[in-house]
Amino acid sequence: MRNTGIHACGVIITPEDIREFIPVATAKDSDLLVTQFDNSVVENAGLLKMDFLGLKTLTIMKDAIKLIKEKHNVDIDADAIPLDDEATFELYQKGETNGTFQFESVGMQKHLRNLKPTDIEDLIAMNALYRPGPLQFIDLFIRRKQGLEEVIYPHEKLIPILKDTYGIMVYQEQIMQTAQILAGYSLGAADILRRAMGKKKMDVMQQQKVIFREGCEKHNDIPAEKADEIFDIMMKFAEYGFNRSHSAAYSLVAFQTAYLKANYPAEYMASVLTHNMNDIKKVTFFMEECRRAGIPVLGPSVNESAYKFTVNAKGEIRFGMGAIKGVGESAVESIVTERKANGDYSTIFEFASRLDLRSVNKKSFEGLALAGAFDAFEGVHRAQYFAEDEKGQSLIEKSIRYGNAIQEAANSAQVSLFGESSDAEIPEPPIPPSLEWRTLDQLNREKEVVGIYISGHPLDDFKFEIDEFANASVIDLENIEEIKKRRETRVAGIITSVSHLTTKTGSPFGKFTLEDYNGSYEFALFKDDYLRFKNYLNEYWFILITTKLDTWYNKREQKEINRLSVAKIDLLSELRDKMIKKIALDIPIDRLDDELINRICRLCNQNKGNIPIQVNIHEKDTRIEMPSRSIKVNLSRELTYELEQLDHIKWNVEKV
Numbered sequence: 001m002r003n004t005g006i007h008a009c010g011v012i013i014t015p016e017d018i019r020e021f022i023p024v025a026t027a028k029d030s031d032l033l034v035t036q037f038d039n040s041v042v043e044n045a046g047l048l049k050m051d052f053l054g055l056k057t058l059t060i061m062k063d064a065i066k067l068i069k070e071k072h073n074v075d076i077d078a079d080a081i082p083l084d085d086e087a088t089f090e091l092y093q094k095g096e097t098n099g100t101f102q103f104e105s106v107g108m109q110k111h112l113r114n115l116k117p118t119d120i121e122d123l124i125a126m127n128a129l130y131r132p133g134p135l136q137f138i139d140l141f142i143r144r145k146q147g148l149e150e151v152i153y154p155h156e157k158l159i160p161i162l163k164d165t166y167g168i169m170v171y172q173e174q175i176m177q178t179a180q181i182l183a184g185y186s187l188g189a190a191d192i193l194r195r196a197m198g199k200k201k202m203d204v205m206q207q208q209k210v211i212f213r214e215g216c217e218k219h220n221d222i223p224a225e226k227a228d229e230i231f232d233i234m235m236k237f238a239e240y241g242f243n244r245s246h247s248a249a250y251s252l253v254a255f256q257t258a259y260l261k262a263n264y265p266a267e268y269m270a271s272v273l274t275h276n277m278n279d280i281k282k283v284t285f286f287m288e289e290c291r292r293a294g295i296p297v298l299g300p301s302v303n304e305s306a307y308k309f310t311v312n313a314k315g316e317i318r319f320g321m322g323a324i325k326g327v328g329e330s331a332v333e334s335i336v337t338e339r340k341a342n343g344d345y346s347t348i349f350e351f352a353s354r355l356d357l358r359s360v361n362k363k364s365f366e367g368l369a370l371a372g373a374f375d376a377f378e379g380v381h382r383a384q385y386f387a388e389d390e391k392g393q394s395l396i397e398k399s400i401r402y403g404n405a406i407q408e409a410a411n412s413a414q415v416s417l418f419g420e421s422s423d424a425e426i427p428e429p430p431i432p433p434s435l436e437w438r439t440l441d442q443l444n445r446e447k448e449v450v451g452i453y454i455s456g457h458p459l460d461d462f463k464f465e466i467d468e469f470a471n472a473s474v475i476d477l478e479n480i481e482e483i484k485k486r487r488e489t490r491v492a493g494i495i496t497s498v499s500h501l502t503t504k505t506g507s508p509f510g511k512f513t514l515e516d517y518n519g520s521y522e523f524a525l526f527k528d529d530y531l532r533f534k535n536y537l538n539e540y541w542f543i544l545i546t547t548k549l550d551t552w553y554n555k556r557e558q559k560e561i562n563r564l565s566v567a568k569i570d571l572l573s574e575l576r577d578k579m580i581k582k583i584a585l586d587i588p589i590d591r592l593d594d595e596l597i598n599r600i601c602r603l604c605n606q607n608k609g610n611i612p613i614q615v616n617i618h619e620k621d622t623r624i625e626m627p628s629r630s631i632k633v634n635l636s637r638e639l640t641y642e643l644e645q646l647d648h649i650k651w652n653v654e655k656v
Helices: 039-044 056-072 086-094 106-115 120-129 134-145 156-165 172-183 187-198 202-220 224-238 244-263 265-274 280-292 329-342 348-354 362-371 395-415 439-450 458-469 474-478 480-485 527-536 572-579 594-606 637-644
Strands: 010-013 024-026 033-035 048-051 489-502 508-515 520-526 542-554 559-571 580-588 608-619 622-633 650-655
Touching: 039 048, 056 244, 056 265, 086 106, 086 244, 106 120, 106 134, 120 134, 120 156, 120 244, 156 172, 172 187, 172 202, 172 224, 172 244, 187 202, 187 224, 202 224, 244 265, 265 280, 348 395, 362 395, 362 439, 439 458, 458 489, 458 542, 458 572, 458 637, 458 650, 474 480, 474 489, 474 520, 480 542, 480 559, 489 520, 508 527, 520 527, 520 559, 527 559, 542 572, 559 572, 572 580, 572 608, 594 608, 594 622, 594 637
Parallel strands: 580 608
Antiparallel strands: 010 048, 024 033, 489 508, 489 542, 508 520, 542 559, 580 650, 608 622
16 A cells, blocks of 8 residues: 545444454544555454535525424424425426425436426436436436337336336346346345346356246246346346435435525525525525525625525515625624514624623724615715724724723713713714715725625616626636537626736736626637737726637647637727617507607706617508607616516617
8 A cells, every 4th residue: 555545424234342353553733543554454444434425405404494483483304395396396397496405407407497397206217317327318318208109018017117217227226136036046046147147257146047947937937038138128227226225315305405495585595695605606606596586685784684695574685694694603692682582683883782892892983884784874884984084083982982981981980889870971973974985986895894795786887788788697608619609709797807917928818707697707819819909908808709719739739728718898888889780669559549659758868978879660561660859868877677667569779
């Protein structure tokens, strides 16, 4: 042995002290005893080796069940969840399995939508089939399930063990049972057959084929030719067969998670978010899943949040204060304990006066303010907490001083002879005036302390441009095969980081990261491309990139190389004027009246610009198109909003 390794979860179980049976060593950086025998040697020596694996999913379920109890006063026993729940199967049939166990990959979701499972057995089979080997049998399984293909059994005596999988041998246990039922194998002998088939031991299989043929004839009068046919079918599936008990156990846990998501979506997704707090990409992904499901995810609040993600009285998910940099668990515990004991906080000064300011320090205050946890306090916006007065003191510093003064006064009153309160003698400091932060500045500060944008996204102002001009998300750029299918790929986003660099030979080049709602992608610009586009490389610029796919053959590596590069860059703020040829309003003639005409005229006058407008009047098969020669508009966000409010009026843009 050149080196030693320790299995992460392997445990040896012995009837007495382990040192009486095998040589052991002390584990590195631990007091645990470790066997000096290899795992296979230990088993051959007659000792029991067990793998104990931890599963985060179980903790997600436990926390979700706790939230459900708090919000709905419903006790849920995971082991008593009904396995015929309609809402759960509807979730599987729609493929809405993000955040559940085992069934959340894109490929599995597609197969679930085709399969439309109606029974836990369908899920157990899919779990076993969705693996590199047996993946080829999924389409056959689905066709037989849907009645599009006849279910054929190798032998009528196998119907009881193959009916749940529509005649397909999916599990190792089915291989063993076939040998038992048709050829009279014992359980031990059937397991030897299974192992030989799974590991393709040809010499053993030739022996077993003879034994199987003789057993089939002896026990069921099956002719040799038919027995060999069944044996060949068993060999075909044994190569890919999966352990049914393993698949069933995992599918049961998966069904339990899907049940919680289908019936208590807010509580379940809050728990999922909590247990992914340290992975910003996953938090972003699951927040988007919540929005898709119609569950609002709100920022942290000192009046509603706990340390973890939680659900408020309206069924909205609240960000956990534990996700904020600089706000430790003891600070959150102090905030929540005081709130539960004496009610919500009403102002920043009251907040400071009620808390132990050794636990909730200045850094905690700043993190809470930047993340929006004080937004519930009326009359104060986030910038004011950091605005300084003529003495250079911020509102946060004043509130902490005020809180300390109130608490000191209360303590001195307790030890005084008469115990009089002096709270009234300490006035609240004035709140300094300050301009509000720009939306982008506020969102960037949120991202600094939480890692993601919470109260919005910088791209929200460009939703129209993204919908009209982009045809992919930045995460789609990872899939080169899909890129090849498009004539051109256009992505929109915000530049979040820029690097201007130089190669070893002295040539300048640049890198920048483009981020959208779903993720980020790093582009590199070399030579002429860098010189053409380097003026666009500025942090927090909003751009649309048209990509190009460079393909060449690498002779040394003997393979095709694909690289995505930048063909064109446009500023999102300029797209409306550059790319829109005209705006067309489609109006049914029965909706045309003086009020509508006046409203459209008013909107055009309020939003004058360079884009021509055209009105189309239609009734059944008749259509009159009336382009305006004199009226041109600016397709502002206000105008798009107002056009959306026009009942029964459709509008669209014609692009250049």
